[in-house]
Amino acid sequence: MGLRGPQRAAARAAIEGLRELTAPGLTNSQIFRRADELLRPVLEFDAVCWHTSDPATGLVNSVQSDDLSLGNYQEAVHLEVWADDLATFPKIRNSGVHAETLSRASRGAPQQSIRFREQISRHGFGDELRAVFDAAGGMWGCAAFMRAADRGPYPAKQRELADSAAKLLGQALRASHIPSAAPGPADPAPAVFLLDRHNRPRALSGPAEELLARLADPSPTSLRVPTAIAMAAEHARRAAHGLPTPHVPVRIRTHDGHWYLLHAATLRDTPPADPAADEVTVVASPASPAQVIPLHLAAYGLTGREQEVALLLIRGADTREVAQRLAMTPYTVQDHLKSVFAKTGVSRRQELTALIMLALNSPG
Known part of the structure; x- marks a missing residue:
């Protein structure tokens, strides 16, 4: 099933609108709201959950939705981390595409x-389309688009449109991480969160209470902590039980532009029979300059090699030293420099x- 003439024109207009979002200066929430306006008529979805993610690990670290109440979001987080399901965000990313539908991944049997x-089915939806927003430098976000059961599954052309849209949204979210000005001073002390098995805070220390507000999700959820902290805790539980888990720590940027690293660990020497029963300590530490600089360079779209040169x-280091350290010729270093300067807007x-x-540095 292909897109008809008017649908093709609307799809082209949506893609052009998404291109306009790739200029720096927009916030994540602004990008998601405009993308919703552009994509809803052409993808024909009835609800969407937008997420930002840690660009290095791809782990979801926030949620935004105007369609869903997110009253059972704790269960959604648990499924996302623990279930070996079809068309998960990591599986889509590893497959080499940017978008996948549950109907296609299950070969027409989404009940699997x-x-x-x-x-999905309990809320009256019949298919889900997931997209990962990758761009040079990492995965900057992702989304799940649900459509009512009576609409039928997403056709191939809409999945292909979502794939094209996802690439542009990756570029837009990456550009949103380019700092427009230096952030204010960060609290140098780490924040500590002690979470129970339901990821409810049992104790807080340091600037933890204040940091909760600075990491709060754009949309209210059933969680008592921001998504990033809950995801870090769930992956710590997986690791404690010897299950594969992405490299930690989780990186998260506060609303005022500071990067934090989330380290999580369970409190038991011997894991219980139920992995979800583990209590977890999450420590949020301000990222050091050495940890932040690569994130800033990635936000400008520098490739891995260009980041090394920069x-x-x-x-x-001078050109000769860079060439020696990276085992390349001075001419190759100069080529990388031209690209670095062009992407960052300097000469x-x-x-x-x-x-x-x-x-990196606060005013004054």
Whole structure:
């Protein structure tokens, strides 16, 4: 089933509208709201959950939805981490595509999906389309688009449209992480959260209570902590039981522009029979300059090799030293430099260093 003439025109207009979101200056929430306006008529979905993610690990760290109450969001988080389901965000990302439908992944039998049985179908939806927003430098977000059962499954052309849209949304979210000004001073002390088996805080220490507000999800959920903290806790429980889990820590940016690293660990020496019973301590530590600079460089769209060159320049290396350290010719270093300068909007090494230092240091 292909898109008809008017649908093709609307799809092209949606893609052009998404291109406009790739310019720096928009917030994540603004990007998601505009993307909703552009994509809902052409993808024909009835509800959507938007997520930002840790660009390095791809772990979901926030949720935004104007369609769903998120009253059982704790169960959704648990399924996302523990269920070996069809068309999960990591599986889509590893497959080499940017979007996948549950109907296609299940070959027309979505009942095979525990997510479908326990959540999607119970809310009257018949198919789900998931998209991952990858761009150079990492995975910056993802989304799940649900449609009512009476609409039928998503056709192939809509999945292909979502795939194209996801690439542009990855670029837009990446650009939203380019700092427009230096953030204010961060609290240097780590925040500590002691969570029970339902990810409810039993104790807080340091600036934890204040940090909860700075990490709060755009949409209210059934969780008592932000999504990022709950996800870190669930993966710590998986790790304690010897199950595969993404590399930690989880990276998260506060609403005022500071990056934090979330380290989580269970409190038991011997895991209980029920993995979800583990209590977890999550420590949120302000990211160091060495940890933040690669994130800033990735936000500008630098490739891995370009980041390596830029980091050495910021640390004071000259062209010859960069060539020696990275086993490349000086001419190749110069080619990478041209690309770095073009992407960051500077023309000299000193300007590149000043640009990154400005993003790190608070005014005054």
